Amino acid sequence: MSDQERERRWRLAVGGEEEALADPDRRLSTALTALYGDGDDTKKRGRGGLGRSAPSVATWMGDIRRYFPAPVVQIVQRDAFERLGLKQMLLEPEFLAVVEADVNLVADLVTLRSVMPEKTKAIAREVIGKVVAALMERLERRTAEALRGAANRARRTSRPRFADIDWPRTIQANLHHYQPDLRTVVPQRLVGFQRRQRRLVDLDEVVLCVDQSGSMATSVVYASIFSAVMASLPVVTTRLVCFDTAVLDLTDELADPVEVLFGVQLGGGTDIAQAVDYCAQRIERPTKSHLILISDLYEGGSRDALLARLATLVAVGVNVIVLLALSDSGRPSFDAALAAEVATLGAPVFACTPDQFPDLMAAALRREDVQAWAAQADIKVVRAAGE
Template identity: 75%
Template sequence: MADERERRWKLALGGDDEGLDAPDVRLSRALTALYNPDDEGARRGGLKRSAPSVARWLGDIREFFPASVVQVVQKDAFERMGLKEMLLQPEFLQAVEADVNLVADLMSLRGVMPEKTRDTARQVIAKVVAELMERLERRTAEALRGAVDRSRRTTRPRFADIDWPRTIRANLAQYQPAYGTVVPERLVGFMRRQRRIVDLDEVILCVDQSGSMAASVVYASIFAAVMASLPVVSTRLVCFDTSVLDLTDDLADPVEVLFGVQLGGGTDINQAVAYCEERIERPAKAHLVMITDLHEGGDSLSLVARIRRLKSIGVNVIVLLALSDQGRPAYDARLAGIVAGYGIPVFACTPDQFPSLMAAALRREDVLAWAAGEDIKAVRPEDPPAEES
């Protein structure tokens, strides 16, 4: 108890990091940088008026405090540290790299920004979104652009649709001994099935916008925008905390989507899934991708029952604990295990893996087998609680 009191006093007073563990040192320096900037600790861990330091500091603040406190601290930072002026400086924009965490920081600051600062932040977000779209768009489009129809062949296939065994056999006469290979004059491949509008698969991305899911929200929004631009699927983006925000109509502009997200707040996953359930028109053609750490603040029993019901009527339900470049996320292990116990895939994946995941889902393949092939460790099933047995 005495050690805990000493820890709390050190965090409250700042400047003395001796005896604190690494997370507490980060917390102490983050607060010292704002509330006691003349202290030696601030010189070691302060903002130093540089874009990377600001991004790191804001990320630390969001990690250590609940959303309500984060808003107060950020507001103090705007007033005390001149962050408003920094965001308006062209040098700041030039220093910013395409970083998802920085986008999340700017999104969380939106509520305390004056209008001119918001315009500048929108430019930064637009730059990051453009670079992420360039990285992810082509791969996503190729992965989702319809199932391959192997009953029909073409001599002008896309690269991904080339039937290499048949192509090699058809070009054996072009074997080049000097190079030890065949030079194909004629490609043989599969034609893609043309899909009617009425036959489109429905994809609903249901995204937790609590502070811990910030990077996942950014990536999910960009993927939703890409998928919405493709004529092969019908895409809906739903973000939630204790309320539900349907951003589907804004998907043509991913920057606008991100400005519509409000990071932080509580979490009512059951309410969000209920909203999605009401909008599913054809369960056998529907895919519900829940992106959440499953820290349910609402009715977890109703949530599990609702997910089970959706699966039973044919909806392809997948739970992603995170969609980010980071490692294994923090999540509610008990609830994740219960959901996995009903045969629903529960795991985290990276943005680079997501297009392949969605392609497997649209083909109704075994998603757990896909995850194993990607060396992704899925959550192990747990026995359901007695009242659900």
């Protein structure tokens, strides 16, 4: 062992001031202190344990997986499960009746599920199901309405289906049929959009490629829900691929978003290039495909390989969009240098909230200028390198 490595380990062992440590040692020290630091030490350092102001369970557990071997990770996970009070909380029957729909809670439970007893795991699944149901209710209708891409807005018909009626134009065209006694317009002629009969082979394909490292925990939850919603619509085909250093294709599980969440493994390293390569190999019709890469772009694999693969996809006509986060929180942490290089390839790079995502996908499916859409939505887009 070199003198430099010996000094590094000694600094970590004695718990020196984190400001004196280099990253990633600072992140490692923060993760351990958040779980094992005593109260006085925590107060002196300005932290309050594992409350909402501290790093999320999924984020710091991701750091633990990154820096420690599997046996040590299991020990830390068990300690976290006990020290967070999640075990006792989940065993209380009253908890299910009062729990709020919180995406952060889902991320925490998914992160710790591998160390839960079977009884607790069953209750956790109920909690996750309740949260997912609330989120689906919030997001499903708007997503479905935004993605009605089967309606051809360029062509009109006087015999539209009910869902395709253009009500403002219909009312305008029938104002002379106003009935004073009924105080309403009785339309004699409907105006609507002509629905195209689309075969499966004609449908656009959306591939959500989602980074499941700890820092992306809430993005994974939202991406899973949106994937399930989109998979239920007959207007697009949808694939969900999650990754860390391995690639997990969850497309076959999209009928059950809770099952999808129990299939992901939050935390660990990141190999974005490998995941993008996996998705690229399954894209058969580039000009009808949309790759939505959801990642903070902290690449643990080959940056050059990632940029080369993304450049190829853009060149053959794939609509590549990079979301640095899909969450309700503010501006995320991300690799700014790599983000700028990706933007140079012609792929828009920005963060997006769940409420903005349906409109984003509608713009993408219409092949509109996503950069212009983002500007109208007051979203700050990462500029290309050199701009």
